[in-house]
Amino acid sequence: MSRSGAYRSRILHITSTDPLKYEYLEDGVLLVEDGKVADLGAAEQFERAGFALGQCQHEPDYLLVPGFIDTHVHSPQLDVIASYGEQLLEWLNKYTFPAEARYADETYAATSAVAFLNSLLEAGTTTALVFATSHHKATDVLFEAAREKNMRLIAGKVLMDQNATTELHDTAVGGIQDSEALINKWHGNGRLGYAITPRFAGTSSVEQLTLAGELHQKYPDTWIQSHISENLDEVRWVKEVHPHISDYLDAYERYGLVNDRAVFAHCIHLTASERKRFADLGARAAFCPSSNMFIGSGLFDLAQMKEDRIDVSLASDVGGGTSLSMLRTLADAYKVCQLKGYSLGPMEALALVTLGGAESLHIDQFVGNFEKGKEADFLMLNPNATNVMSRRVGFSDSVEDEFFVMMTLGDERNIAATYVAGEKVSI
Ligand code: GUN
Numbered sequence: 001m002s003r004s005g006a007y008r009s010r011i012l013h014i015t016s017t018d019p020l021k022y023e024y025l026e027d028g029v030l031l032v033e034d035g036k037v038a039d040l041g042a043a044e045q046f047e048r049a050g051f052a053l054g055q056c057q058h059e060p061d062y063l064l065v066p067g068f069i070d071t072h073v074h075s076p077q078l079d080v081i082a083s084y085g086e087q088l089l090e091w092l093n094k095y096t097f098p099a100e101a102r103y104a105d106e107t108y109a110a111t112s113a114v115a116f117l118n119s120l121l122e123a124g125t126t127t128a129l130v131f132a133t134s135h136h137k138a139t140d141v142l143f144e145a146a147r148e149k150n151m152r153l154i155a156g157k158v159l160m161d162q163n164a165t166t167e168l169h170d171t172a173v174g175g176i177q178d179s180e181a182l183i184n185k186w187h188g189n190g191r192l193g194y195a196i197t198p199r200f201a202g203t204s205s206v207e208q209l210t211l212a213g214e215l216h217q218k219y220p221d222t223w224i225q226s227h228i229s230e231n232l233d234e235v236r237w238v239k240e241v242h243p244h245i246s247d248y249l250d251a252y253e254r255y256g257l258v259n260d261r262a263v264f265a266h267c268i269h270l271t272a273s274e275r276k277r278f279a280d281l282g283a284r285a286a287f288c289p290s291s292n293m294f295i296g297s298g299l300f301d302l303a304q305m306k307e308d309r310i311d312v313s314l315a316s317d318v319g320g321g322t323s324l325s326m327l328r329t330l331a332d333a334y335k336v337c338q339l340k341g342y343s344l345g346p347m348e349a350l351a352l353v354t355l356g357g358a359e360s361l362h363i364d365q366f367v368g369n370f371e372k373g374k375e376a377d378f379l380m381l382n383p384n385a386t387n388v389m390s391r392r393v394g395f396s397d398s399v400e401d402e403f404f405v406m407m408t409l410g411d412e413r414n415i416a417a418t419y420v421a422g423e424k425v426s427i
């Protein structure tokens with residue numbers, strides 16, 4: 001497969017998140033060489049410069065956008081997506097932990113990892129921050145599968161040494177040793193990165209949280225990922241498990257796990273004091289609207305987080321979330337924001353799942369838009385994927401409105417093609 005090509009299409013990407021700016025080329029050309037963006041501009045300009053437009057793959061009906069970025073998703077949880085009737089703690093015990101226990105089987109873990117990555121790519125997600133399971137080998141095979149696909153993936157072995165099912169428990173020391181071995185093997189290997197992954201404070205002992213903080217200090221360019229303040233019973237329970245903490249954030253903060261390389265999913269029930277410290281420490285919040293509604297956790301307040309200067313990206317949180325599609329996740333984000341009195345604009349939405357996500361993860365020098373030299377992860381979005389979308393888009397008078405229609409009505413059906421580092425993915 002070729003990692004070079006010329007694509008002539010309608011092209012849309014975010015050029016700045018603050019202030020929010022985007023570029024739209026009604027008839028644009030994206031030139032890809034050796035997996036990277038070599039050039040971008042109006043077709044007319046290319047032609048005037050002597051470029052033969054005939055060599056382009058011409059897709060005038062599609063909208064070419066950067067690959068989507070999902071900043072919080074669980075690879076083993078495709079097995080429990082759409083599980084009925086429970087809120088967080090019961091949902092974990094009844095569905096999630098038993099499903100994750102199956103990943104002790106290496107063969108199952110390896111085939112499931114490929115299925116998971118294919119599902120991400122089918123949804124147009126080319127980069128993700130991923131929780132594997134607490135198994136060393138299952139995490140290893142996930143990295144191996146991502147390496148094979150040349151995806152920019154950040155992932156980590158889940159650390160959990162207490163309060164789950166014993167089959168999933170690691171030990172404080174063993175979990176850290178496994179994490180360090182995975183860091184040495186995969187962090188910075190090709191496009192891969194490692195995230196130190198305490199599941200949440202309730203399932204890690206003080207010793208494990210302490211060692212996790214020390215591990216990050218030893219490898220400061222790794223990421224940290226965890227959950228925080230998703231559900232009110234969870235918040236109460238974490239304080240029972242760790243009676244020495246002043247609030248939920250303190251359970252991470254006191255062990256050096258809150259900084260600008262840490263991404264915390266949910267952040268729904270953070271107090272004003274927690275939000276202030278969260279912002280001051282530069283930590284990142286992953287907004288998981290589909291999961292928060294499906295598990296009945298609560299409504300994330302995007303406007304409040306912005307006011308508090310907290311960095312926010314968007315995440316599916318599958319299998320709490322009900323779709324890997326970032327278009328569908330944006331539809332849910334829009335609705336959650338509406339319920340909180342804020343209208344999420346379509347270009348702000350596109351930023352959340354492209355350049356904004358890349359900035360949250362400190363990988364915007366590599367991905368997020370079509371700046372020259374960045375890795376050519378991109379999608380061809382088909383606005384005519386269904387009769388309803390096609391009809392509605394027929395009345396669109398702007399690309400903003402067209403993207404709004406796709407994020408409100410769209411899903412995997414809109415992803416006509418996914419390209420990873422310049423190569424078209426076959427799923
Ligand atoms: N909190 C701890 N583990 C999980 C998980 O797997 N999913 C969600 N949504 N929340 C969690």
Ligand code: ZN
Pocket residue numbers: 072073074227265317320
């Ligand atoms: Zn999660």
